[in-house]
Amino acid sequence: MLEISNIDxxxxxxxxxxxxxxxxxxxxxxxxxxxxxxxxxTTLRTISGILKPRRGEVSLSGVRLxxxxxxxxxxxxxxxxxxxxxxxxxxxxxENLLAGTYLLSxxxxxxxxxxxxxxxxxxxxxxxxxxxxxxxxxEQQMCAIARALVSRPRILLLDEPSLGLAPVIVERIFEVIQxxxxxxxxxxxxxxxxHIALQIAHRGYVIETGRVVLEGAADSLLDSxxxxxxYLGL
Amino acid sequence: MxxxxxEQILNGLVLGSMYALVASGxxxxxxxMKMLNFAHGELYMVGGYxxxxxxxxxxxxxFWGILLAIGIAFAVGLxxxxxxxxxxxxxxxxxxxxxxxxxxxxIFLQNFALKAWGERFKSVPYFIxxxxxxxGFRIAYQRILILVVTATVxxxxxxxxxxxxxxxxxxxxxxxxxxxxxxxxxxxxxxMYTFGISSALAALAATMLAPxxxxxxxxxxxxxxxxxxxxxxxxxxxxxxxxxxGFLLGTLESLSVVLLSSEWKDVVSFAVLILxxxxxxxxxxxxxxx
Numbered sequence: 332m333l334e335i336s337n338i339d340x341x342x343x344x345x346x347x348x349x350x351x352x353x354x355x356x357x358x359x360x361x362x363x364x365x366x367x368x369x370x371x372x373t374t375l376r377t378i379s380g381i382l383k384p385r386r387g388e389v390s391l392s393g394v395r396l397x398x399x400x401x402x403x404x405x406x407x408x409x410x411x412x413x414x415x416x417x418x419x420x421x422x423x424x425x426e427n428l429l430a431g432t433y434l435l436s437x438x439x440x441x442x443x444x445x446x447x448x449x450x451x452x453x454x455x456x457x458x459x460x461x462x463x464x465x466x467x468x469x470e471q472q473m474c475a476i477a478r479a480l481v482s483r484p485r486i487l488l489l490d491e492p493s494l495g496l497a498p499v500i501v502e503r504i505f506e507v508i509q510x511x512x513x514x515x516x517x518x519x520x521x522x523x524x525x526h527i528a529l530q531i532a533h534r535g536y537v538i539e540t541g542r543v544v545l546e547g548a549a550d551s552l553l554d555s556x557x558x559x560x561x562y563l564g565l
Numbered sequence: 566m567x568x569x570x571x572e573q574i575l576n577g578l579v580l581g582s583m584y585a586l587v588a589s590g591x592x593x594x595x596x597x598m599k600m601l602n603f604a605h606g607e608l609y610m611v612g613g614y615x616x617x618x619x620x621x622x623x624x625x626x627x628f629w630g631i632l633l634a635i636g637i638a639f640a641v642g643l644x645x646x647x648x649x650x651x652x653x654x655x656x657x658x659x660x661x662x663x664x665x666x667x668x669x670x671x672i673f674l675q676n677f678a679l680k681a682w683g684e685r686f687k688s689v690p691y692f693i694x695x696x697x698x699x700x701g702f703r704i705a706y707q708r709i710l711i712l713v714v715t716a717t718v719x720x721x722x723x724x725x726x727x728x729x730x731x732x733x734x735x736x737x738x739x740x741x742x743x744x745x746x747x748x749x750x751x752x753x754x755x756x757m758y759t760f761g762i763s764s765a766l767a768a769l770a771a772t773m774l775a776p777x778x779x780x781x782x783x784x785x786x787x788x789x790x791x792x793x794x795x796x797x798x799x800x801x802x803x804x805x806x807x808x809x810x811g812f813l814l815g816t817l818e819s820l821s822v823v824l825l826s827s828e829w830k831d832v833v834s835f836a837v838l839i840l841x842x843x844x845x846x847x848x849x850x851x852x853x854x855x
Contacts, residue, residue, distance in 0.1 A: 379747055405749040417744035419737050430737040434749050438730050482748065 332357045332517055333378070333409075333486055338387030338397075340370075340377050347373045348541045350387070355486065360508070360518040362532035362549065364525045364562060370541040371521040372414050375488050378519075379411040380404045391486070406434055410484035414491050414521075416475040420464030424455055424474055427463050431478035441481070448477040451507060469500035476507065486517040493524045505531055525562035529553045537562075572702060573819040579708045581815020582715035586770035587788045588795035588807040589719070590763035596802035597739040597759045600663035604645070605767055605792065606785025607674035612638045612768025613780040614678065617687050627692040631772045635765045642764030645670060646757045654756070671785075678782035686779040711773045718769060719808060726804075735759060794838045800848030809849060 333355040340348040348370050355361045365371050376382045378389055380401030389396040394407050405411075419427050428448060432441040449456030452473040458466065463474055472492055479487060489508065493501040501524070509531050512518050522528035529535055529549045537545040537558065545557060552558050587609060594602050612634045619630035649670065653662045693706040726732035737745040738755045746752060770788065778784065795814050799806020814834060821833040841848065 381743060381746065400751075401746050402749050402751040405747065411747045413744060413747060417741050417747075419740040419744065421740055422733075422736055426733060426736070429733050430745070430750075431748055433730065433734055433737075478748070 332392055333519065334388075334390050335374070335378065336388050338377060338384035338389065340373055340382055340384050342373075342382075346541065348377070348384075351538065351541070351543055352387075353536050353543065353546070355517055355519050357485075357517055358512070358515070359534060360512050360520060360532045362525075362528040362535040363519065363521045363538065364523070364528060364535055364552075364558070365538040366523065366561075368540075369538045371538060372490055373541075374538070375411060375413075375490050375519070375521055378488060379409065405482055405484070406436075408483075408485035409488065410479035410482050410486075411488040412475045412479045412490060412492065415494070416471045418463040418466075418471055418474055418478070420462065422463055423460050424463055424466070425459040427474055427478050428455075428481050431481040434482055437482045444481040444483070448481060451480075451510070452477055469496050469504070472496060472500075472504055473507075476504070480511065480516075484516060486519065487511065488519045488521075490521045491523060492520070493522060493527065501527060523562075525558060526553075529558075568701065569823055570820070572704075573823045574816055575702075575704060576708070577816030577819030578812055579711050579815070580819060581812035582712055583770045583774050583788070583811075584791050584795050584815050585719065585808045585811025586715055586766050586773075588792040588799070588811050589722070589804060590766040591789075591792050592796050592799070592802055592804060592807045593759060593766075594763050595796070596804075597735060598650075598663075598756055600650075600659070601667070602760075602763070603664060603667040603789070604670035604674065605667075605763070606787075606789030607671045607678075608638055608642060608764040608785070609767040609771040609788055610678060610780075610782065610785035611641060611674065612771035613775050613784055614682060614687075615768070616772040616775050617689055617780050620689055627772075631769065634768045634772045638768030639761040639765040642761040643757050645764075646760035650760070651753060651756070654753075675782050675785075682782070684782065686781045688779050689775045691776045707776055714769075714773055718766075722766075723804065731755075731758070791834065794834055796848075797838060798841050798848055800850035803848065803850035806848055806850035 335354065336352045338348055338351050339346060351374060363371050363374060373382065377384055378396065380396060380399065384397055391407055391409055396404055396407070419430060422430070425445065428445050429441060432438050432444055437444065454470055455474055455477055458470065463471065466474060476489070476492070492504050492508070496504070505527055508518060508520070520528055520532065529552055532549040534547065535549050535552045536543055537552070545552065545555065587605065591602060591605055594600060615634040615637050616630045619625050619633050649666050650663060653659065653666065691707045693710055696703045696705045697709065726735060734745065734750045735755050737748065738750055738752045742752050771784070791814060795807060795810040798814065799810030814837065817837060818830045818834055821829050
């Protein structure tokens with residue numbers, strides 16, 4: 332469904348990604364693992380068009396995403412929950428979700444979509460009139476995921492949803508990710524927390540200093556010596 | 566004396582409502598694009614001239630004249646943003662480049678008006694003649710009209726920004742452009758329309774005041790300066806601050822005319838500006854995003 336082939340990405344003159352290729356099939360959860368500065372977020376930002384690859388291609392069901400402006404990408408069914416949530420802090424939870432329905436196709440059914448999010452994340456319904464900037468970290472993450480989901484994407488990119496959250500909350504959020512996936516949304520998940528990321532994923536990639544160093548089924552990655560040493564602290 | 570004071574307060578509110586309109590355009594642009602628009606006063610001036618020509622050349626009613634002025638100012642705003650500001654955006658020097666460009670536009674438009682339309686001051690008739698008498702007060706209908714129109718436009722504008730698809734997108738872009746882009750919002754389109762709306766608000770203010778003040782190439786200078794004071798008073802980027810600040814400054818100026826004399830009007834406004842900068846530099850509502 333999503334296919335990235337041989338991309339090189341630069342920040343100015345500094346090369347951040349080297350010949351990265353990865354693919355995500357329909358219905359999968361794929362985890363992208365790696366330490367700080369490995370290039371995980373850069374990969375996601377390239378997929379959603381914020382960065383453009385200097386070489387290689389990004390395509391989603393045959394559409395070349397690297398050839399269209401970033402604001403048009405969501406209309407092809409790809410939503411991106413950015414690193415650090417990036418909510419609109421002076422807008423209420425409700426308004427943040429409405430911003431997620433900006434696409435004309437989603438705007439028409441916005442109330443139903445918001446209602447649906449209230450069922451998945453009851454806490455958002457409770458806090459719908461609260462400013463997003465005043466939510467707790469976990470609530471902000473839920474709001475960010477909900478804001479991406481109201482556009483009814485086919486594939487969801489998640490950038491470090493566990494960052495800075497208490498283990499209980501992380502578990503809750505990963506349950507929701509699995510649930511969303513079961514309902515038919517393909518997921519590409521970036522994580523530093525390899526343990527939990529590989530528990531829910533079907534497959535995974537490990538990147539280091541901008542290169543893919545390992546890929547495979549989630550269980551085999553969990554068992555691999557390399558991942559155990561580098562990311563699980565075993 | 567008491568009666569004069571009350572009358573002046575009312576006049577102050579009328580004047581203040583115009584300051585609020587002009588200032589809310591400035592604050593809108595600051596809040597979304599993080600730039601100051603020094604050509605805002607000239608867009609105001611253009612609005613005044615369009616109304617004048619709509620009356621003299623087309624002979625239309627005030628309603629259509631105002632609508633025409635707003636429409637043309639909106640288009641001029643779109644055009645200016647696309648042509649002059651868009652190419653500078655995301656380039657180094659954005660903190661200064663818009664100042665230089667809009668200052669250039671301001672000088673150009675002033676001199677264009679001077680060359681093309683002459684230095685003679687032009688006047689337009691009141692939209693509604695007559696005065697209302699109420700409990701011993703005499704208020705010109707024109708002034709009541711100004712207050713009603715401003716209040717209506719401000720409420721409608723606020724609802725639009727709060728509720729509409731465009732308004733939500735505008736505020737999202739102002740608060741986090743990249744996150745907004747990921748949701749499918751084209752920030753550059755938003756900036757263009759923001760500029761257009763801001764220009765239209767300035768033109769509306771000019772047309773409403775045109776019968777009271779005269780139309781001339783320099784008519785935009787004073788409202789722009791006052792709008793800057795208002796915006797600092799209320800907090801850069803704050804909509805509520807622009808409205809409150811506008812009414813406050815208008816009232817203060819009108820009262821100073823009675824208590825001191827009309828020459829002291831600007832002294833009072835700038836003294837207020839200095840005091841605010843001294844004691845509360847972020848304004849009543851603080852610097853805010855939309």
